[in-house]
Amino acid sequence: MKKVYINSIASISAQKTFDQAEFLTDLIDHEAIVIPVVNPNYKAFIPPAAARRMAKGIKMSIVASKMAVQEAGLEQVDAIITGTGMGCLRDSEKFLSNLIDNDEQYLTPTSFIQSTHNTVGGQVALELKCKGYNFTYVHSSNSFESALLDAKLQLASGEEDDILVGGIDEIGDHTFKLQELVGHVKREAVKTSELLKSKTSGAVFGEGANFFVLSNKKQASSYAELIAVKMFNTLPKISVPETATAFLANNGFSAEDIDLVVLGYNGDVDYDSCYDVLSHELFNDTQQAYYKHLSGEFNTASSFGFWLASKVLKLQSLPEVVKLNDIKSSGFKTVLLYNQYRGENHSFTLLKTC
Amino acid sequence: MDALKQELKEFIIEQLNLEDINVEDIGNDDALFGDGLGLDSIDALELIVMLDKNYGIKLTDPKQGRAIFESINTMADYITAHRTTN
Known part of the structure; x- marks a missing residue:
């Protein structure tokens, strides 16, 4: 089986991550219950005639995908695999609202x-003129990891050589109101820098598009090697540490080998305990990081964590703003990511330097 | 008639998301499709629905659309002659 490398990364997020020369230096300290992305100059990447029908999720994705393909030094990729929890939510809401407002007429x-989940994958393919394998995974907070696993299997087996993988979700006003109603959103605005101090229920929501070129060929631009990814739809909190241990063991690692654990803490006092069992027990002596205070919570927020871990492994530095504890690793060789949302759809992803 | 033409231009800009175009940029005789404003077949469907919804005009023969949607002037003429709602 061939090794799988992350050859390029690109992120459109609630921070100025589209500037690839920077690494979380000029931070925006939001104070909100929902944080939108910082928009790049879309016109520099998308012709106006094409952009006029594109929802925000598509625009973010096309910019991120073009940046990723460019950084990888490619003209074309063999396949495009995207993960999204909610797809093009805004146009879905618009279409359904029209359906109701116009009494099912004049649609x-x-x-x-543009209201389907696979619109992003299709539009990215059209922009890149990629006629290869195109697949979209929709599986709540395991959507991105599902895309990652598909890409890894195809690259490891040599079926494809360069695959563009992305995690995308956009904020939809109506859906957000529903999530507020059911208590999934924090009732009070919380500052980015104080998310984990809030000790209240719900999360600060967000959106974003994070794209990566994964390849079975290592090159100068490579960020890291993707060792493994594993998902669990249900996993009792008490089983998280032993599952993490087994995941590492299956890949020839132990907890002591991990230089950095990237955890998906989102400040929800009802569910952050899933991370606590790793943070306070198995990895108590390991350097830890978190990122959802910067990106907000959304079904594919873990793709922002993947972006962060990739960048840490390449640059060998961890920005102060994501540090979760005071432990300092002598270097970053192996990074474990763990994510879940509201106690479901857990994922473990293992990266190492290359 | 001028008010109708203004209304049509505003609708086209808003509904078809022509972000960088103002009402003043669309001449009454400018071609809406092809080399003019650059509208396409999906826009044509939006315009057909707009005729029905806003003016009570149902186009049953799609071939009619080609002549009706040629410019703002042709649209306004057709709407004035065939509208069933005010």
């Missing part, structure tokens, strides 16, 4: 054709 095509 127009634009919002309908």
Whole structure:
């Protein structure tokens, strides 16, 4: 089986991550219950005639995918695999609202054709003129990891050589209101820098598009090697440490080998305990990081964590703003990511330097 | 008639997301499709729905659309002659 490398990364997030020369230096300290992305100059990447029908999720994704393909030094990729929890939510809402407001009459095509989950993958393929394998995974907070696993299997087996993988979700106003109603969103605005001090229920929501070129060929631009990814739809909190240990053992590692654990803490006092069992027990003596205070919570927020871990492994530095504890690793060779959302859809991802 | 033409231009800009175009940029005789404003077949469907919804005009023959949607002037003429709602 061939090794799988992360050859390029690109992130559109609630921070200025589209500037690839920077690494979380000029931070925005939001104070909100929902944090939108910092928009790049879309016009520099998308012709106006094409952009006019694109929802925000598509625009973010096209910019991120073009940046990733460019950084990888490629003209073309063999396949495009995306993960999204909610797809093009805004156009879905628009289409359904029109359906109700107009008594099921006068329905127009634009919002309908862009209301599906795989619109992003399709539009990215059209922009890149990629006629290869194109697949979209929709599995709540395991959507991105599902895409990652598919890419890893295809690259390891040599079926494809360069695959563009992305995690995308956009904020939809109506859906957000529903999530507020059911208590999944924090009731009070919380500052980015104080998310974990909030000790209240719910999360600060966000959106983003994070794209990566994964390849079975290592090159100068490579960030890290993707060792393994594993998902669990259900996993009792008490089983998280032993599952993490087994995951590491299956890949020839132990907890002591891990230089950095990247945890998906989102400040929800009801569910952050899933991370606590790793943070306070198995990895009590390991350097730890978190990132959802910067990105907000969304189904594919873990792709931002993947972006962070990739960058840490390449640059061998961890920005102060993501540090969770005071332990300092002498270097970053092996990084474990763990994520879950509301106690479900847990994932473990293991990266190492290359 | 001028108010109708203004209304049509505003609708086209807003509904078809022509972000960088103002009402003043669309001449009454400018071609809406092809080399003019650059609208396409999906936009044509949006315009057909707009005729029905806003003016009570149902286009049953798609071939009619080609002549009706040629410019703002042709649209306004057709709407004035065939509208069933105010």
